[in-house]
Amino acid sequence: MMMKTIPVFSPDLGIDTIRHLSETLEIGWLGMGKVTKEFEERISEFLELDGRFVVATNTATSALHLALRGIGVGEGDEVITPSFNCVADQHAIKMAGGEPVMCDILEENLGIDCKKAEELISEKTKAIIPLHYGGIPCNQKEVFDLAKKYNLRVIEDCCHAFGTRINGKKLGSYGDIAFFSFDAVKTLTSIDGGCIILKNKEEFEKIQHMRLLGMDKDTLERYKNKRSWVYDVDTEGYRYHLNNVMATVGISQIKRIDEMIESRRSVCKSYSEAFKGLQKIEVPNTDFENISSFNYVIRVYDNKRQDLIDHLKLLGIETGIHWTPVHKFSYFSESKKGDLTITEKIADEILTLPLHSNMKQESIQRVIDGVTSFYK
Numbered sequence: 001m002m003m004k005t006i007p008v009f010s011p012d013l014g015i016d017t018i019r020h021l022s023e024t025l026e027i028g029w030l031g032m033g034k035v036t037k038e039f040e041e042r043i044s045e046f047l048e049l050d051g052r053f054v055v056a057t058n059t060a061t062s063a064l065h066l067a068l069r070g071i072g073v074g075e076g077d078e079v080i081t082p083s084f085n086c087v088a089d090q091h092a093i094k095m096a097g098g099e100p101v102m103c104d105i106l107e108e109n110l111g112i113d114c115k116k117a118e119e120l121i122s123e124k125t126k127a128i129i130p131l132h133y134g135g136i137p138c139n140q141k142e143v144f145d146l147a148k149k150y151n152l153r154v155i156e157d158c159c160h161a162f163g164t165r166i167n168g169k170k171l172g173s174y175g176d177i178a179f180f181s182f183d184a185v186k187t188l189t190s191i192d193g194g195c196i197i198l199k200n201k202e203e204f205e206k207i208q209h210m211r212l213l214g215m216d217k218d219t220l221e222r223y224k225n226k227r228s229w230v231y232d233v234d235t236e237g238y239r240y241h242l243n244n245v246m247a248t249v250g251i252s253q254i255k256r257i258d259e260m261i262e263s264r265r266s267v268c269k270s271y272s273e274a275f276k277g278l279q280k281i282e283v284p285n286t287d288f289e290n291i292s293s294f295n296y297v298i299r300v301y302d303n304k305r306q307d308l309i310d311h312l313k314l315l316g317i318e319t320g321i322h323w324t325p326v327h328k329f330s331y332f333s334e335s336k337k338g339d340l341t342i343t344e345k346i347a348d349e350i351l352t353l354p355l356h357s358n359m360k361q362e363s364i365q366r367v368i369d370g371v372t373s374f375y376k
């Protein structure tokens, strides 16, 4: 009998999503509207925001582009981010007119190395984009301290970490600017989607206008499923809003988000428990207690990664590599960069194992048996 392949990612959508969708389609207001607003309110509630603002967008890539333009990043400005990042971030910096400056990471959490970041700061540096890889916090306080010392903005890429807490507080509920992704494979999906969290009201309003063609009055009318025919365009504009249909999917997901995060946490814990005795691989450096994980990533030593990938494939288990460091791509090969020793090293070791919300026990066991059998 053929075994069913276990994919790396698998959405957890149910009948509830279909019900929500058919209601929204019946109402017939498909563009940005009431549902978008409700999704923003639910994001705010989930992240326990107090005095902060949410702007929902069609992707996280556009969320970051808006955030960068909203704080004035433009021609010639430099933005520091790890090379070990989703290439979306480097593209967004370029779209804003800026130059990505690629920094190394730390072995302990695969987050930005602030000592090396400091060496990359120049007169042109405007912002730092740290990343909480795999939902595991980077050394956030060091990033904030560095930003303060050099008067830089911090835009936290929280795309892997919807619900991760540091010192009891959820990412996005404090700090400078944060953004999240709700794309097809993320912990919470709206098929495609994202959001920006802001604390400054003026920046919030500007970014809200920029999100939909720079129109000043339209957002508030659309939030009532109406249009404004009299408006000014008071800033540059994009078409980056989240529509009612996508927001509907997002709402159906956020209603179940605690259960989804908890179920992923339990898979991560089972994996780490099962693998921690294996000498030739390394599990993430966390007990997952306050972590909301998008992906579970091991490091495979002794140049055995491809063999392990092939072994798991034969057992019907898919794996992934997140990511190829961005400085290795031809388009970004000329970008400014610092010493990338750790990035280079871990790039050949990382391996993403399947992780789903409400993953089947049988699948979890197959992954555990698959990895452990490779080392027997």
Ligand SMILES: *Cc1c(COP(=O)(O)O)cnc(C)c1O
Pocket (backbone or CB within 6 Å): 058, 059, 060, 061, 062, 085, 086, 088, 089, 131, 157, 159, 160, 180, 181, 182, 183, 193, 194
């Ligand atoms: C998914 C992801 C993005 C891009 O998100 P989209 O919604 O697909 O645009 C950016 N950064 C990180 C770390 C991601 O994982």
